[in-house]
Amino acid sequence: MSKIMPMLRLENIRKTYPLGPIAVEVLRGISLEVNRGDLVSIMGPSGCGKSTLMNIIGLLDRPSSGSYILEEREVSGMNDDELSTTRNASIGFVFQSFYLLPRLTAAENVGIPLVYRGLGAQDVQHSAREMLDKVGIGERANHKPNQLSGGQQQRVAIARALVGRPGVILADEPTGALDPSIGQEIMDIFLRLNAEEGTTVIIITHDPAIALQCPRQTRLRDGELYPETPQEVVLSA
Amino acid sequence: MILSANTKEAARSLYATKQRSLLALVGIIIGIGSVIAMISIGTIVKSEALKQFQELGTDFLTIRKISSSTGRSSIRLADAVGLPAAVAAISTAAPWIQSFGEFVYAGKQVGSGGMLGVTAPFVALYKLPLASGRFLSDLDFRRSYCVIGADTAQAMRSVGAKQIVGEPIKLAGRLYTIVGVLQQTSSWGMRPFNANQAVFVPITTAQSAFDGPEIESIIVRVRSDAPHTAVTAEIDRYFSRKVKGLEINVESAKNLIEQMQKQQQLFALLLGAVGSISLIVGGVGVMNVMLVSVAERRQEIGIRRALGARRGDIQGQFLIESLILSLLGGVFGIALGFGTSYGICLFSEWTFLMSPTAVVLGVGVASGVGILFGFWPAYQAARLDPIAALRAG
Numbered sequence: 217m218s219k220i221m222p223m224l225r226l227e228n229i230r231k232t233y234p235l236g237p238i239a240v241e242v243l244r245g246i247s248l249e250v251n252r253g254d255l256v257s258i259m260g261p262s263g264c265g266k267s268t269l270m271n272i273i274g275l276l277d278r279p280s281s282g283s284y285i286l287e288e289r290e291v292s293g294m295n296d297d298e299l300s301t302t303r304n305a306s307i308g309f310v311f312q313s314f315y316l317l318p319r320l321t322a323a324e325n326v327g328i329p330l331v332y333r334g335l336g337a338q339d340v341q342h343s344a345r346e347m348l349d350k351v352g353i354g355e356r357a358n359h360k361p362n363q364l365s366g367g368q369q370q371r372v373a374i375a376r377a378l379v380g381r382p383g384v385i386l387a388d389e390p391t392g393a394l395d396p397s398i399g400q401e402i403m404d405i406f407l408r409l410n411a412e413e414g415t416t417v418i419i420i421t422h423d424p425a426i427a428l429q430c431p432r433q434t435r436l437r438d439g440e441l442y443p444e445t446p447q448e449v450v451l452s453a
Numbered sequence: 454m455i456l457s458a459n460t461k462e463a464a465r466s467l468y469a470t471k472q473r474s475l476l477a478l479v480g481i482i483i484g485i486g487s488v489i490a491m492i493s494i495g496t497i498v499k500s501e502a503l504k505q506f507q508e509l510g511t512d513f514l515t516i517r518k519i520s521s522s523t524g525r526s527s528i529r530l531a532d533a534v535g536l537p538a539a540v541a542a543i544s545t546a547a548p549w550i551q552s553f554g555e556f557v558y559a560g561k562q563v564g565s566g567g568m569l570g571v572t573a574p575f576v577a578l579y580k581l582p583l584a585s586g587r588f589l590s591d592l593d594f595r596r597s598y599c600v601i602g603a604d605t606a607q608a609m610r611s612v613g614a615k616q617i618v619g620e621p622i623k624l625a626g627r628l629y630t631i632v633g634v635l636q637q638t639s640s641w642g643m644r645p646f647n648a649n650q651a652v653f654v655p656i657t658t659a660q661s662a663f664d665g666p667e668i669e670s671i672i673v674r675v676r677s678d679a680p681h682t683a684v685t686a687e688i689d690r691y692f693s694r695k696v697k698g699l700e701i702n703v704e705s706a707k708n709l710i711e712q713m714q715k716q717q718q719l720f721a722l723l724l725g726a727v728g729s730i731s732l733i734v735g736g737v738g739v740m741n742v743m744l745v746s747v748a749e750r751r752q753e754i755g756i757r758r759a760l761g762a763r764r765g766d767i768q769g770q771f772l773i774e775s776l777i778l779s780l781l782g783g784v785f786g787i788a789l790g791f792g793t794s795y796g797i798c799l800f801s802e803w804t805f806l807m808s809p810t811a812v813v814l815g816v817g818v819a820s821g822v823g824i825l826f827g828f829w830p831a832y833q834a835a836r837l838d839p840i841a842a843l844r845a846g
Contacts, residue, residue, distance in 0.1 A: 276759060276839045297763045304761020315756045315843070319465055331458045332761040376760070 221288050222249040223383050223416050224273065229282035231268050242268045243279070244439035250384065250418060255410040257427035258420045260436035267388070269436065270420050274386050275303045287383050304332050308377030312389035314369040316361040322348060322372045323357040329380040347375035351405055367398035374405055384416045385409075391426055403429060455766060456773075463774035466746065467781075474778055477742040480735025481782030481822060482789055485815050487728030489790020491721050492811040494797060498717050501803050502710065511706040513578060514681065515645075516671040516688060519700040526699040528668040530656065532692065534572065536671070540687045542679035547575040548671040550656060551646070552663035554625025556605055563608035567651040568624055570659020570666075576600075578672050579644055586618035586633030593632075593655040597662075599624065600633040604649040624652055627662055645670075681705045732818065735782065736826035743775045743830035754834055755842030768835035775827025776820060783819025787812055 231243040242265040250256055260266050271277035272284065275291060284291050287306050294302065308329075309315075316325045326344035335343075348354045351371040353364075361369055370390060377385050387406065391399030403426055409415040410431075421427055433444045467474045518528055533548035550570035556563050575581075576588045588600055599622065601609075606617050614620055617634050629652075638648045660666040675684050685703040692701050747754070754767055791807065798805040 271840055274759070276843075297765070300758065300761055300763040300766075303759065309759050311843075315752070315759075317753055317756060319469060328757065329760045331455060332757075332763075332766055334455060337457065380761070 484732030485786025486789030491724035779823025
C-alpha cells in the first residue's frame with residue numbers, strides 16, 4: 217500500500233432536521249480527515265451542532281447526505297446491527313457525565329464492550345483490570361460508581377473506551393462535569409495515551425483551555441468546520 | 454458470553470427491585486398453582502379410581518328402584534334373590550337395605566353410621582375381607598347377629614373389649630351378637646358405604662328391625678363376557694314381569710367411571726379457567742413491571758447501545774429478565790399447586806402423588822408467559838433510539 221488511509225474521513229456531511237414545516241440544517245457540509253495517532257479537538261459554542269457531529273462520527277446517528285469512511289469502510293449504508301458491531305469495534309466513547317451503569321462495579325463497567333463482543337468472563341475480567349491499571353485506578357476495580365469521585369468515574373469511563381482497542385476515542389466534553397484541576401488530570405491521560413501509545417482521540421469541547429492542548433484543532437461554527445493552526449489560537453487567546 | 458452476562462444482569466436488576474418483582478409474581482403464582490393443582494389432582498383421582506376398580510372389578514351392575522315408581526310397588530326380596538336363576542348372565546345378586554343409627558357397647562357409644570341389611574353373597578360382591586369370626590349366612594334368617602367394620606371394632610377395644618366376636622352390641626336400640634369383624638378397607642372406594650364404620654345384619658332381620666325396610670338397591674355380578682346392555686334389558690323385563698308399575702335403573706361400573714370422569718373434567722375445567730385467567734392477569738403484571746423497568750433504564754439502554762450492544766442484545770437482556778421473573782413465579786406456583794392438591798388429598802382421604810408432568814408443564818407455562826408478555830417491553834427497549842435514550846435520565 218503506497219497511500220496511508222486515514223482513520224476516518226467525512227466528506228461533505230450534511231444533517232437536516234425537520235422542524236415543523238421547515239427543515240433546519242445543523243451540519244452544512246462537514247469534511248474532516250483524522251489520521252491514526254491524531255489528537256484533534258472540535259471546539260465550538262453550545263448549539264453549533266457539536267453533539268450532532270459527535271453522534272454521526274460515533275455511528276449513533278446517520279447523516280442526511282455525504283460520505284463517511286471509518287477504518288476503510290463506508291458506513292453510511294450500514295444497517296443497525298452492522299453499525300452496532302462497528303461501533304463496538306472502532307469507537308470508544310467518553311461522555312461528559314461518565315455514563316457508568318450504577319449497579320455494576322468499575323471492572324464490570326469497563327468490561328461491557330467486550331461482553332458484547334462475545335468474550336468469555338475470564339478474558340473480560342482480565343482486560344478490564346488491565347485497563348483500570350492503565351488509567352491509574354486499578355485498586356478501585358470492585359467499587360460501584362457511587363463510591364467513586366467524579367474524576368475516578370471518568371477514569372473508569374476512559375478505561376471502558378480503551379478496553380476494546382478501538383480505532384478512535386471519541387470524547388464529548390470529557391472535562392465538562394469536573395473541577396478544572398481534575399479536568400486537567402483527565403486531559404493529561406488523553407495526552408499521555410496519544411503520545412505514548414499513538415491512540416487516536418477526538419475531543420469535542422467548548423472549553424478553549426482543553427482545545428488548546430490538542431496538537432490539531434478545529435472549530436465548528438454554524439454547521440461548518442474550520443481548521444485552526446495552534447499558533448493562531450495561542451495568539452488570539 | 455452475552456447470555457450469561459445478560460442473565461446475571463437480569464437477576465441483579467430484579468433483585469434491586471425485589472418488592473415490585475414479587476408483587477408482579479402474585480398472578481403468575483396463582484395461575485401456575487391452579488394449573489399444577491388441576492393436573493396433579495387429575496392424576497391423583499385417576500390413580501384412586503384405578504385402585505378402586507382393581508379392588509372391586511368392573512363386572513357388576515347396580516339395580517335401583519326409581520322413586521317415580523307407581524303406588525306401593527317395590528323390589529321384593531324373593532325377586533331379588535331369584536335373579537341369578539332367571540337371568541343367565543347374572544352369577545350373583547345381593548339386595549340390601551340401609552338404615553342409620555348409633556352403635557352402643559357396654560353402655561358407651563362406639564360408633565354411628567350405616568346399618569346394612571344384607572344377604573350372604575354381599576361380602577363376596579363387595580370384596581369385604583374378614584379379620585375374625587364369620588360373615589352372615591342364609592342360616593342366620595331373622596337372627597340378631599351382626600358383622601362390624603374395623604373402626605367400630607377398634608372403638609370397642611378402646612372402651613375395654615378384649616374379644617369382639619361373641620360380644621353383644623346395641624344397634625339403634627336393638628341388641629345384636631357380633632359374629633364377625635371386617636378388616637380395614639379403603640374407606641369408600643366404589644362402595645356406596647364406608648365399610649370400616651358400617652355394621653351388617655341379615656336382610657331378613659333388617660326387614661323387621663329397620664325403620665325403612667324397603668330394598669332400594671341390588672348389586673349383581675355379571676359373567677364377564679355378557680354385554681351389559683343386553684343384561685340390563687333382561688333385568689328390566691324380569692322386574693316388569695314380577696312387579697307391576699316398578700321402574701328400575703341399572704347402573705354399570707362403566708357408567709360410574711364415566712360419571713367420575715365427567716366430574717373430574719368439570720373440576721379440571723374450573724381450575725383450568727381460574728388458571729388461565731390468573732395467568733393472563735399475571736402475564737400483564739409481568740409486562741407492566743417490565744415496561745416500568747424499560748422506562749427506568751432508558752439511559753442504561755442508550756449507554757449499552759453506544760458501547761456496541763445490538764438491538765437483539767438489548768431485547769435478549771429484557772426477555773431473560775421477564776423469563777427469570779416468570780420462572781420464579783412458576784417455582785412458587787408449583788409449590789402452591791402441590792400444597793393445594795396435598796390439602797385436597799388430606800381432605801378427601803386420597804393418596805397424594807407428585808406428578809412429574811405437572812412440574813414440566815408448570816415450568817413450560819411459566820416460561821411461555823414470560824416470553825409472551827416480556828416480548829413487547831423487550832421489543833420496545835430494543836427499538837429505542839440510542840441518542841434519545843442516552844439523553845434520558
